[in-house]
Amino acid sequence: MTRADKVLIAAVLLCALLGLVTIYRHFFISADQLLPTQATITVAGKVLHTIDLDPVGGNEMMQITGRLGPATVEVAGGRIRMREANCPEQICVKQSWIQAPGSTIVCLPGEIIIHIDGLAPVDAVTR
Amino acid sequence: MFSTRRLVYLSLLLAMATTLHVLEGLFPIPLPFPGVKLGLANIVTLLVLYLYDLRAAMTVAIARVLLGSLLGGTFFAPAFFLGLTGAVISTLIMALLVKKTTCFSPLGISLCGAVSHNLGQLLMASFLLQNQAIFFYLPILLLGAIPTGLVTGYLLQGLLERLKAAGILAELTRN
Amino acid sequence: MTSRGNLLLILCLGLLVVGVTVFLSERRIKEYRSEQFLMDTLVSIKVYGDDAATLPLAIAAAYGEMHRIAALVDRFPLPGSEDCRRSDVCRINEMAGIGPVHVDADTLAMLLLAKKYHALSAGTFDVTIGPVLDLWDFTGDVPKVPASSTIVETLSLVDIESLEVNAAESTAFLRKVGMKLDLGALAKGYATEKALQALAGQGIKKGLIDAGGNIRVLGSNARNAPWRIGIKDPRQADALVAIVTLEDAAAVTSGDYYRYFEADGQRYHHILDPRSGYPASENMSVTVVSQDAGLADILSTVFFVMKEEEALTLAEKLSVNLIMVSAAGRISHTSGLAAHLEVLPGGAYRYDPR
Numbered sequence: 064m065t066r067a068d069k070v071l072i073a074a075v076l077l078c079a080l081l082g083l084v085t086i087y088r089h090f091f092i093s094a095d096q097l098l099p100t101q102a103t104i105t106v107a108g109k110v111l112h113t114i115d116l117d118p119v120g121g122n123e124m125m126q127i128t129g130r131l132g133p134a135t136v137e138v139a140g141g142r143i144r145m146r147e148a149n150c151p152e153q154i155c156v157k158q159s160w161i162q163a164p165g166s167t168i169v170c171l172p173g174e175i176i177i178h179i180d181g182l183a184p185v186d187a188v189t190r
Numbered sequence: 191m192f193s194t195r196r197l198v199y200l201s202l203l204l205a206m207a208t209t210l211h212v213l214e215g216l217f218p219i220p221l222p223f224p225g226v227k228l229g230l231a232n233i234v235t236l237l238v239l240y241l242y243d244l245r246a247a248m249t250v251a252i253a254r255v256l257l258g259s260l261l262g263g264t265f266f267a268p269a270f271f272l273g274l275t276g277a278v279i280s281t282l283i284m285a286l287l288v289k290k291t292t293c294f295s296p297l298g299i300s301l302c303g304a305v306s307h308n309l310g311q312l313l314m315a316s317f318l319l320q321n322q323a324i325f326f327y328l329p330i331l332l333l334g335a336i337p338t339g340l341v342t343g344y345l346l347q348g349l350l351e352r353l354k355a356a357g358i359l360a361e362l363t364r365n
Numbered sequence: 366m367t368s369r370g371n372l373l374l375i376l377c378l379g380l381l382v383v384g385v386t387v388f389l390s391e392r393r394i395k396e397y398r399s400e401q402f403l404m405d406t407l408v409s410i411k412v413y414g415d416d417a418a419t420l421p422l423a424i425a426a427a428y429g430e431m432h433r434i435a436a437l438v439d440r441f442p443l444p445g446s447e448d449c450r451r452s453d454v455c456r457i458n459e460m461a462g463i464g465p466v467h468v469d470a471d472t473l474a475m476l477l478l479a480k481k482y483h484a485l486s487a488g489t490f491d492v493t494i495g496p497v498l499d500l501w502d503f504t505g506d507v508p509k510v511p512a513s514s515t516i517v518e519t520l521s522l523v524d525i526e527s528l529e530v531n532a533a534e535s536t537a538f539l540r541k542v543g544m545k546l547d548l549g550a551l552a553k554g555y556a557t558e559k560a561l562q563a564l565a566g567q568g569i570k571k572g573l574i575d576a577g578g579n580i581r582v583l584g585s586n587a588r589n590a591p592w593r594i595g596i597k598d599p600r601q602a603d604a605l606v607a608i609v610t611l612e613d614a615a616a617v618t619s620g621d622y623y624r625y626f627e628a629d630g631q632r633y634h635h636i637l638d639p640r641s642g643y644p645a646s647e648n649m650s651v652t653v654v655s656q657d658a659g660l661a662d663i664l665s666t667v668f669f670v671m672k673e674e675e676a677l678t679l680a681e682k683l684s685v686n687l688i689m690v691s692a693a694g695r696i697s698h699t700s701g702l703a704a705h706l707e708v709l710p711g712g713a714y715r716y717d718p719r
Contacts, residue, residue, distance in 0.1 A: 064297050064298075064370075064374070065293055065294060065295045065298065067298060068295050068297050068301075071298045071302065072298075072301065072340070075301065075305060075335065075336055076333075076336060076378075078329070078332055079330075079333040080329070080333075081329075082328060082329025082332065083329040083330070083333070085329075086329060167710070178710075184593070185594060185595035185605070185608055186573060186586050187575045187580050187594055187595070188578065188580075188594065188595040188596070188597055189578050189595070189596055189597065189617065189618040189652055190597035190618055190620060297371065336378050336382065337375060337378045337382050340378065341375055341379070344371060344372060344375055347371075
């Protein structure tokens with residue numbers, strides 16, 4: 064076996080594995096994860112931000128102002144959460160990360176709503 | 191045309207290739223992916239390339255697919271066109287590597303043959319099915335081509351060494 | 366590199382490939398699905414399992430049960446035809462006012478259910494509605510509103526008390542000439558339940574039957590989570606009002622949007638109130654969640670005809686769950702459903718969780 068042979072084997076192996084990974088992501092991940100693309104942040108009924116939820120994106124912090132003062136929204140890895148909020152019960156902060164389409168975080172006293180757009184996928188529809 | 195001597199040897203090699211082609215069809219590799227197979231008949235195509243030239247190898251490859259499909263009952267079935275396209279393209283690629291390069295051993299060339307065979311098959315399949323989604327199958331075929339291509343290359347390497355040691359190689363290539 | 370070294374390398378690579386393929390194929394739980402037109406609707410069945418060979422067999426057994434029930438309750442074969450002789454409902458209708466007819470055990474079971482839930486429903490459910498349904502002719506090419514005098518006249522033939530069911534003899538008899546049974550309000554659900562039992566009988570642990578929107582699930586879904594079943598928005602195509610999660614249960618909806626026509630700006634749909642002979646107008650849609658698809662089918666019709674409070678009270682009493690969209694556009698549901706229900710925002714309906 065020559066040196067060129069080994070380079071060749073490595074190249075084909077690499078192509079095959081890269082291809083498999085691409086398809087694996089395409090078929091097994093995308094079905095569930097490519098759909099949740101955008102989240103909307105609403106304060107007192109007004110849309111403040113529309114954010115892309117990139118599954119491979121890095122951390123991003125956002126300062127917003129609700130009715131009770133400042134709040135911090137964090138976006139990372141296709142998920143979103145209320146990191147800090149100026150409200151008494153901290154329910155929205157405790158809810159932690161959401162990522163499925165149709166999910167919502169509500170901060171009632173601050174009148175802040177974080178909603179992931181799109182319909183949650185269903186197995187069947189009764190009609 | 192081929193000399194009578196070469197014609198006889200080529201006929202014998204063609205008979206062997208056809209036999210290997212049919213035998214392999216009888217014992218499929220028990221994997222859940224159709225299309226992954228050893229490609230034993232490719233040993234003969236590559237041997238002919240080493241011994242003679244592209245024209246001889248192409249003749250043997252095409253004739254082998256024709257005869258093999260007649261014997262296997264798949265003549266003019268989709269499998270026949272897939273095999274034919276794969277055989278033609280892999281023979282062309284291997285000829286290029288055997289005649290124009292020096293850096294590859296039979297293992298590497300056989301691997302290239304297996305990969306190009308699969309590519310050719312998929313091209314034909316996507317044409318027949320009018321469906322490009324079939325190329326999602328390529329990585330699995332590529333992964334399969336590595337061991338199968340190397341195994342056939344390894345067998346050919348051993349065959350060439352033994353033919354040489356027994357002095358048959360010189361006899362075969364004598365005009 | 367030596368020849369032996371080459372061989373070793375090749376063997377290793379071969380093992381790698383076999384390993385990857387085995388890994389990929391083992392991970393995959395097999396799915397098998399199939400669709401058929403049956404009982405005037407599209408029935409789709411999907412099943413999951415490790416053994417690819419048993420899945421199609423189980424589906425075939427399930428469809429076999431549905432075809433059998435469908436043949437028993439077929440109301441419109443040609444009189445005297447072979448199909449009519451196979452259909453218990455057709456023969457009972459032919460023999461109305463003449464004499465009792467021997468029926469299949471499943472027909473008997475359906476008739477007994479019909480009588481039982483008529484008694485529980487305060488008259489909102491009556492399978493002898495056939496003659497009035499025929500007047501409206503919802504399945505016909507040019508349905509029209511019948512004259513009110515004709516409806517009142519025909520209502521005298523809608524009387525489940527005049528349906529005699531003899532369980533010991535397995536016979537059924539409509540006492541008055543002109544009476545007609547129509548099991549449309551329960552046969553699909555009953556057949557769905559039978560089909561599901563056939564799947565389970567073949568060793569299937571996971572599956573879903575969708576009989577034209579009558580949903581029955583077996584086990585959990587392919588991701589090993591409860592099945593997520595959308596409930597259709599009664600006024601907007603391709604929209605959902607809510608999502609309900611189910612395991613080993615049925616969800617059946619009765620809606621005013623499924624089969625209807627419009628005349629003089631008014632919507633006339635196919636679920637008739639057997640007390641008036643006119644389409645029931647209290648609700649847009651009622652979805653019943655229960656362990657049994659047959660029961661869910663019956664009760665979705667029963668509750669659809671009722672007022673909201675009446676329906677919710679009866680549902681609690683019968684220990685089944687329901688979610689309904691009233692004609693006024695209000696969404697309400699039984700308290701037992703709260704943990705399994707997600708009402709979606711954005712619809713044109715009012716929803717106040719209690």
